[in-house]
Amino acid sequence: MSTATEALAYSVEKIREDFPILKREVNGYPLVYFDNAATSQTPQQVIDVIVDYYSNYNANIHRGVHALSQEATDKYEQARKKIQEHFNAKKAHEIIFTSGTTHGINLVANGFGSLLKKGDEIIVSALEHHSNIVPWQILAEKTGALLKVIPMNQKGELIYSAFEELLSEKTKLVFVNHVSNALGTVNPIEKIISKAHEYNAAVLVDGAQAAPHIKADVQALNVDFYVVSAHKMCGPTGVGMLYGKEEWLNKLPPYQGGGEMIATVTFEKTTYADLPHKFEAGTPNICGGIAFGAALDYMNNLGFDKIAAYEEELLHYATKKLLEIDGMEIYGVSKEKTAVISFNINGMHPYDIGTILDKLGIAVRTGHHCAQPIMDFYKIPGTVRASFSFYNTKEEIDAFIKAVIKAKAMLA
Amino acid sequence: MSKSIQEIQEEIIDEFSMFDDWMQRYEYMIELGKSLPLIDEKYKIEENLIKGCQSKVWVHAELNGEKLEFTADSDAIITKGIVAILIRAFSGHHPSDILEADTQFIDEIGLKEHLSPTRANGLVSMIKQLKMYAIAYQTQLK
Numbered sequence: 001m002s003t004a005t006e007a008l009a010y011s012v013e014k015i016r017e018d019f020p021i022l023k024r025e026v027n028g029y030p031l032v033y034f035d036n037a038a039t040s041q042t043p044q045q046v047i048d049v050i051v052d053y054y055s056n057y058n059a060n061i062h063r064g065v066h067a068l069s070q071e072a073t074d075k076y077e078q079a080r081k082k083i084q085e086h087f088n089a090k091k092a093h094e095i096i097f098t099s100g101t102t103h104g105i106n107l108v109a110n111g112f113g114s115l116l117k118k119g120d121e122i123i124v125s126a127l128e129h130h131s132n133i134v135p136w137q138i139l140a141e142k143t144g145a146l147l148k149v150i151p152m153n154q155k156g157e158l159i160y161s162a163f164e165e166l167l168s169e170k171t172k173l174v175f176v177n178h179v180s181n182a183l184g185t186v187n188p189i190e191k192i193i194s195k196a197h198e199y200n201a202a203v204l205v206d207g208a209q210a211a212p213h214i215k216a217d218v219q220a221l222n223v224d225f226y227v228v229s230a231h232k233m234c235g236p237t238g239v240g241m242l243y244g245k246e247e248w249l250n251k252l253p254p255y256q257g258g259g260e261m262i263a264t265v266t267f268e269k270t271t272y273a274d275l276p277h278k279f280e281a282g283t284p285n286i287c288g289g290i291a292f293g294a295a296l297d298y299m300n301n302l303g304f305d306k307i308a309a310y311e312e313e314l315l316h317y318a319t320k321k322l323l324e325i326d327g328m329e330i331y332g333v334s335k336e337k338t339a340v341i342s343f344n345i346n347g348m349h350p351y352d353i354g355t356i357l358d359k360l361g362i363a364v365r366t367g368h369h370c371a372q373p374i375m376d377f378y379k380i381p382g383t384v385r386a387s388f389s390f391y392n393t394k395e396e397i398d399a400f401i402k403a404v405i406k407a408k409a410m411l412a
Numbered sequence: 413m414s415k416s417i418q419e420i421q422e423e424i425i426d427e428f429s430m431f432d433d434w435m436q437r438y439e440y441m442i443e444l445g446k447s448l449p450l451i452d453e454k455y456k457i458e459e460n461l462i463k464g465c466q467s468k469v470w471v472h473a474e475l476n477g478e479k480l481e482f483t484a485d486s487d488a489i490i491t492k493g494i495v496a497i498l499i500r501a502f503s504g505h506h507p508s509d510i511l512e513a514d515t516q517f518i519d520e521i522g523l524k525e526h527l528s529p530t531r532a533n534g535l536v537s538m539i540k541q542l543k544m545y546a547i548a549y550q551t552q553l554k
Contacts, residue, residue, distance in 0.1 A: 359438065
């Protein structure tokens with residue numbers, strides 16, 4: 001164990017003090033929250049920003065001459081700047097505020113509707129969340145483009161050589177997640193991006209599951225589009241960001257019509273506003289955007305290196321303990337994975353296990369995790385998924401293991 | 413005379429009142445789920461399947477004289493236990509009695525959370541389906 005992880009492990013109790021919800025009891029037991037891949041909890045520092053916004057400077061942005069509007073606009077644009085710096089985008093206007101990852105993906109998919117033609121090809125990965133499959137299916141149907149799928153292996157990794165074979169001059173777009181939500185696999189997106197660029201295909205990376213654990217540098221990755229949700233990284237729900245390279249964002253048509261996104265409007269012709277406003281029709285989630293910035297501050301303050309090292313420790317500890325349970329099957333055993341464990345025991349239904357864990361105060365996700373193709377691959381109805389965050393502890397993992405053993409005994 | 417739905421529900425409430433805590437209740441339900449053959453395999457077909465997202469529920473209905481009889485099953489054992497309880501209460505009654513009956517007793521035996529519309533276990537759709545059958549067969553009996 002490095003000194004850095006020791007330092008953080010030592011201060012995890014202090015970090016937990018920042019999260020009021022972690023003091024809660026559920027069904028008479030202290031809450032053990034292991035559903036972080038679905039949504040992360042919110043630190044007091046972010047809650048304070050939300051309260052401050054509504055208490056002190058709630059106003060509509062970008063159009064008011066009055067002081068509150070100016071203040072809200074400044075804070076909102078500062079948040080955009082923070083996001084830009086965090087993901088190392090070249091320009092602030094390459095950051096588009098969205099309602100979340102799904103919105104970002106749909107915005108791009110919709111935009112490509114006018115750029116694709118019959119016979120073009122789109123490649124998605126077998127590890128995708130439904131939100132990164134369905135929009136492309138709709139797009140393929142609309143344009144006559146062909147949807148191709150990068151297959152996965154038993155370990156839950158994408159088969160890179162198969163991806164290379166799928167690529168051709170017809171490939172216009174590649175969509176892949178940075179980290180699989182169901183299995184935690186970290187995909188080799190650097191390689192995928194540079195290979196796709198050899199064929200001039202654009203690449204959209206769904207960073208929703210990566211962002212809480214890995215600080216992505218969009219310029220170093222040379223990725224064309226990168227999407228995330230704030231609520232997975234200590235921010236509020238209903239806000240996220242789409243990063244797009246300026247040249248791509250200029251090529252895409254607007255997604256929604258409305259206020260804010262126009263330059264001039266007459267009944268004959270409307271000219272669109274410049275980036276990023278072209279894609280931000282209507283009053284945005286102002287408070288959410290500002291709180292997103294505060295969440296990034298919070299996480300950067302802790303340090304992503306420390307977070308990753310500590311979470312890896314939790315992952316190894318939990319994996320080892322779980323594997324000691326007879327009949328345990330873990331899905332997704334890639335060397336490169338985030339702190340997510342998807343498992344089943346002896347053919348027991350994940351719903352049953354999850355129900356008993358909940359009774360014992362432990363929050364996990366059960367089901368197909370909106371990734372049915374992965375479940376079909378393993379021929380299972382779903383899994384129990386425990387996902388850890390930097391505020392979880394080994395003691396919580398011990399309680400969880402005890403609960404899993406209890407559930408197994410009850411259901412056997 | 414056979415018991416009314418109301419009487420059966422009260423009987424179930426009585427049985428569950430013997431348990432001190434949730435664990436005993438769940439153990440009993442798991443037992444119910446395990447021991448009962450709830451549906452003929454030949455009826456576990458796509459048409460009878462209620463997709464509950466996480467756990468699947470199959471329901472089959474048959475009219476026997478003026479009584480509507482249900483058989484059902486689930487792939488998750490806790491769901492199956494509740495299915496068994498619901499079948500016990502609702503099966504073998506006149507369609508109009510089934511239509512009038514409610515599921516309040518599930519609350520009273522401490523299993524309310526399983527009938528939440530957001531629970532994704534197929535139970536809410538199953539009850540809806542039982543009522544739909546009751547409507548259909550009631551029309552037929554008239």
